[in-house]
Amino acid sequence: MDVTQLAAVDAAQAARMMSEVRSATLAGQRSRLPPRPVIGRSWERVLRSGVDPERGARAGLLPREEVERRREASPLRLVLPVLREGLLSVADAAHHIVVVADAEGRVLWREGNAAVLRRADGVGFEPGADWGEGAVGTNGVGTPAVVRRPVQVFAAEHFVGALASWTCAGAPLTDPRDGRLIGVVDVSGPLETMHPATLAWVGSVAKLAEARLRELHLTSLERLRAVAAPVLARLGGRAMVVDRDGWTAAVAGLPYTARIALPGTASAGRGWLPAVGPCSLEPLAGGWLVRADGEPGGPGPVRIVLDLSRPRRWTVTLDGAAGPWSHDLSPRHAELLYLLAVHRSGRSAAELAEDVFGDPARRVTVRAEMSRVRRYLGAFLEHRPYRFAEGAEVGVLLPDDPRDLLPHSAARTVARGRSGAPAA
Known part of the structure; x- marks a missing residue:
């Protein structure tokens, strides 16, 4: 039985079980019950980063002025009404708080049950605090930001011991215009209030917030369209x-x-x-x-550099006769281009579907994503099979520690890259 399912029946027993698993892991021993895969991989990352398992590695609080500046600059402010409507009333009644953090894990907004807010102050879960994995270990803000999917963290699944009396469920928020991570919404509370449906609830509200951003973008595009039509007609x-x-x-x-x-x-x-x-x-x-000004097409020989060396930000750079040109990559596009860089002879849609999803039947999904990739790589990305163009020089910049390669990816080729094993 999954620990979160057990917790819904007997929270105290589940908490004891996770405490034993955590203690064994920190001691370098094998526990009777391994942690859930998403938690185990997070613990591995946090152990490598040197976070203190008892106190964490808290960074200083941002000044109030910087918190206000980030709030004003963040697109998250546009979806606060959606998040509040979908989460706040239930969270308050259930003795939870709702936390919204930016892409770096800095807490920007925090609301909910007054008693739980006071408890949160005691562990530094407050506006301006850094709740990335590198600061406080596995948690409902930092871990979803790394793996790019909703995650529930129960009791001693938190890497830092001071957080073992909490349960958290967080979901990443992405900008639908470019797939960029803009933040995380998290619902947290005492572990005895944990419910297995919380994760699905938080994830659903996060999707509603992203839909609101998409709606706002379409509205702004309509306004631009009204300006564009007469301009193009005149030119x-x-x-x-x-x-x-x-x-x-x-x-x-x-x-x-x-x-x-x-x-x-x-x-x-x-x-x-x-x-x-x-x-x-x-x-x-x-x-x-x-x-x-001329015919579409590539400007001649090109060097393509896939930069996967930085956490949570990946880019592809083309350097040819027209000069250097860079584009930020979504997690999925970074994964697909890495697979093509490893398999220079090319991959069919079915092979990429097998690589990424473990299901060769998901060819339509892969073709749709590769169509989006070709919008910015154009003639330098060929298909049937998908591959980088003949003659293009392709380089990949990897993290200093191979285990930090695309942590969101479950693709087997990426997993081999993390282990240092040959990719083929």
């Missing part, structure tokens, strides 16, 4: 108007693409884009006017 030629994230508002004389890849530091002037070729960018209110 003629091959051009398009996109928002600041590359989503297409209007197009003239070019094939329609829902989104084009813009460099991370897009600026006015001449350049090269995979979906357009040589072009010029001119700023518009809320976006860019892209005017094609």
Whole structure:
């Protein structure tokens, strides 16, 4: 029986069991019952990072002014009403608190049961605190941010002993415009209030919040579309108007693409884009006017560098005749491009589906993701099978510790990369 299921029947027994598992793990011994895989992998990461298992490695609180600055700059502020409506009333009644943290794990908002808020103060679970895995170990804020999926952490599944009287369920929040992690929403409380349905509840509300962000983005795109139509009608030629994230508002004389890849530091002037070729960018209110100057296609030989060395941020950089060009990668795209970098002869959709999902039948999902990848790699990514273009020089920058490679990924090739074993 899963420890979270046991906890719903007998929280005290489940807590004792997890305490024994944690003690054995810290002593380097094998316990009778291994930790759940998501918890075991988190403990491995935290042990490598040197977090004190009794006190953690608390960073200083952010000043109040910095917390306010982050709140104002974060898209999370746009979905606070959704999170409050979906979580707060039930959490308060159930002796829980709701915590919203940014992508770095810094707590920005915290509300809920007054008594539990006071208990949270005692363990530093307060606005401005760092609750990333590298600061306080396995927990309902830092761990979902690493693995990019909802996670429930019960009692001594928390790596730091001071948190063993808590139960937490957290879900990552991503920006639907670009797949970027923007934060985590977490519901936490005393371990005796734990319920196995909490994780599904928090995950569902997180999806509602992401849907609200998607709705706001579509509204802003409609406003840009109203500006774009007369601009393109007046110009003629091959051009398009996109928002600041590359989503297409209007197009003239070019094939329609829902989104084009813009460099991370897009600026006015001449350049090269995979979906357009040589072009010029001119700023518009809320976006860019892209005017094609020549035929689409690659600008000649190119070096492609896949940078997977940093935690939670991965990029691909193309350096060719048109100069260097970089793009931030979602967790899934980082995983797929790593697989293609390892298998230079190429992978079919079925092979990639087997690699990523363990199910070759999920070819449609893979094809949809690879179609999105080709928006920014264009002619440098071929298909049938999927592979980097012939002649492209491909390099991969890996973490200093191989075990930190794409921690969200369950793909077998990635797992072999973490272990240092040959990829094939």
